[in-house]
Amino acid sequence: MIRIIPKPTDTPGDNSTQMVLSALDEMGADYDILTLRGLNPFQIPCQGDLIWVCGIRQDGIEFEQLKALSLKNRLVNTPDAIVTCASKVLTSALLIHHDVPTPETIFTGSKTDIEVFLGRHGKAVYKPVYGFDGDGIFLFSDVSDLADPPYYIQEYVQNDRDFRVFVIGYDAVGAIYRQSPHLTHNIHKGGTGTPVEIDPAMREIAEAAARAIGIDYCGVDLLKRDDGGYTVLEVNGTPNWHCMDAPIPRLIAEYLVREENK
The missing domain is CATH 3.30.470.20 (ATP-grasp fold, B domain)
Incomplete structure (x- = not known):
């Protein structure tokens, strides 16, 4: 059985889950909707199923529920891949x-390390380790622009x-x-x-x-x-x-x- 975990941020005008459900309907494929709200990770409700994870809330709870589901089911994407x-x-x-190939990157708690990095690149890009949708990303050329560590810093590719x-x-x-x-x-x-x-x-x-x-x-x-x-x-x-x-x-x-x- 294919089970679908809907994306929590879907809206009527931007419904990723429904787009895939409609495609499954056109193919005549059987599926069921699985919601994570209220799911007990110690009592897995299904076994041997393929579970598509369209999206989860960034609250830590739903990730743990996915990990529990993955003990007895095949998840797409896997919890490990999502957290990576x-x-x-x-x-x-x-x-x-x-x-x-990826931009030169450092991860550090030392502004001295970042000053050395800036000496090579002139300016760099700060990114939150767990950010999404581009939030919190900025270009800088002086370590005084940075708040508290940790610092995930990439070279700026124009x-x-x-x-x-x-x-x-x-x-x-x-x-x-x-x-x-x-x-x-x-x-x-x-x-x-x-x-x-x-x-x-x-x-x-x-x-x-x-x-x-x-x-x-x-x-x-x-x-x-x-x-x-x-x-x-x-x-x-x-x-x-x-x-x-x-x-x-x-x-x-x-x-x-x-x-x-x-």
């Missing part, structure tokens, strides 16, 4: 470990856009570029998305990033470098697919059916 993507430190560590590549089953299936007048080009922050063809270099790095994380489906955010290559900013474990030409809900539905039948 939520941590910029762990994401960066895995990308570097697997030789996936750009006027970023790219999001949607990857399912380690296969890049759709992409957009995002632009805004801000440092981050997140659509929730007023950025605009435009569909773009996936070029070979983009495909290679996005699929390599997904494999490094070990994730069923994700949104890989890229910047283009001066040499024409790309570098990975982050990997999103519960990504939106705004503005993409590719039929992402149908592709997710097909993937769920394939995985449930294995």
Whole structure:
């Protein structure tokens, strides 16, 4: 049985869960809705099912419930993959470990370390370790701009856009570029998305990033470098697919059916 955990932030005008449910309906696939509210992690309500996690609340409770569900079920995405993507430190560590290009990054509690970093780069980007939707990210060139540690700091890669590549089953299936007048080009922050063809270099790095994380489906955010290559900013474990030409809900539905039948 395919079970669906709805995205808690869905709205009538932006309902990711319903898009995939409609695709499953068109395919004639059987599924059921599973809500995490009130779920007892010590009494797992199902066993041997495939559970699609469209999204969870960032409150710690629902993640623990997912971990309990994963003891007896196959989760897409897995709790480990979701928590990896939520941590910029762990994401960066895995990308570097697997030789996936990513901006030079340090994670430290020392402003002296950051001064050395700024000496090499001139300016850098501060990011909250567990931030999302571009919140709390800013460009700086003086350590006095920083508050209390810890500090997750990346080199600044000059750009006027970023790219999001949607990857399912380690296969890049759709992409957009995002632009805004801000440092981050997140659509929730007023950025605009435009569909773009996936070029070979983009495909290679996005699929390599997904494999490094070990994730069923994700949104890989890229910047283009001066040499024409790309570098990975982050990997999103519960990504939106705004503005993409590719039929992402149908592709997710097909993937769920394939995985449930294995």
